[in-house]
Amino acid sequence: MGDAFRRYWIPICQTSDIPTPDSPPFPLEILGQKLVVWRNADGQLGVLDQFCPHRRSSLAIGRCEGDGIRCLYHGWKFAPDGTVLETPNVNDPDFKNRFKAEAFPVREAGGLVWSYLGPKLLQPEFPHFPWFDADDDHRNNAYALNHCNYVQALEALVDSSHLNILHADGLVASGQLENLNFSAAAEMTFDAAPTIEVDDTDFGFHYAALRRGENVSGKGEVHVRVTAFSLPCFIANPNEDLFMCVVPINDEQCIHFHVWWHAEREMGKDPLKSNMLKHVGLDPEALANYNMTYETFNDDDRPSLRNRYKQDRSRIQAGSFSGFHSFTQEDSAVNISPGAIKDRSKEILAPVDMAVSRLYRSLISAAQAVENDQEPQGVHADQTKIIGRNGTVPEDEDWRQLVPTHTITRRYRSVKLGRGTPEQVH
Known part of the structure; x- marks a missing residue:
């Protein structure tokens, strides 16, 4: 790899x-x-x-x-x-x-x-990513370090069903942040068990989390969140203004890059810049407190099982779901708690984990290609066409209309919304 x-x-x-x-x-x-x-x-x-x-x-x-x-x-x-x-x-x-x-x-x-x-x-x-064209005032960069294998951090980024559960507190507050695209995630808190449909693409894969419930505007409509994974480690988030990338430091540590950008909103200037970072736990104080910066990463008090990964149980008693500071610290805790390299032979994957399964297969395929003296997928991908999307579509229409620039090579889908087992569709 x-x-x-x-x-x-x-x-x-x-x-x-x-x-x-x-x-x-x-x-x-x-x-x-x-x-x-x-x-x-x-x-x-x-x-x-x-x-x-x-x-x-x-x-x-x-x-x-x-x-x-x-x-x-x-x-x-x-x-x-x-x-x-x-x-x-x-x-x-x-x-x-x-x-x-x-x-x-x-x-x-x-x-x-x-x-x-x-x-x-x-x-x-x-490569040229769309956010390369945003100047410093319209782009917000941040990163966090994690004591786990990079795949464990990537898995959370292609797992839509944990949003409603692990990040329940943050999602409620997301819709209140200056009407930014955080609210796109806040709108789907009503359904913790989305139907997942996955397609292989020429750059890796994309998947759609399909939800139908009380917050969908019309009868027979489905809320769709499309996430794109581009090899070897790039994520186009469904909020449409967020790029993420998880790069291995070594086998047991990784660095998680975030880039927000917008043509009109000055995401790189305060107070918006600081408010955004604080909301998701990427502000300097929160990162330092949880040992997610280079200066604090290897301190003796870093998150571990002995200190419950710096979970605050009193916050749970006060009404917090997780007892962690925000999105970044919540993800970090569940990603590092299985160990630096978790034992996947004991995982029991569910239908909502179809995208996680495709992530494993995409990475393995890339490694196998290089081992066989072949070019791994996505090396020459046009990153300007790889996008994340969210929206609402009629139940009888194909959600793929939201990502017309993606070239699909194979489809995998579940039968009726919310029911059935995965089936492969060529």
């Missing part, structure tokens, strides 16, 4: 983590690989192996000097592309031309820093 991930461009951090040329080098681990991100004096980003190729001292404590980053140990200096600029403890002027530091392609777009960590000859074009 690591080889499969390395065939795609993936985000590794936010622009805000390394905002200016005088910013300290930013160390991080992605796909089990230790990296350092830095800027030269011209603002150009570099992504290098974190350790100097000389004696393996960390470049995270290096000096950013003009056109390069200098290792403190012996002064070797490297350009963003890995070119060796100086080796002051070696007299031979040609020595530095014999090798390069390991460097990786890097792009900056949509408030994120992206890198390609795979074979150079197989590097695809850099």
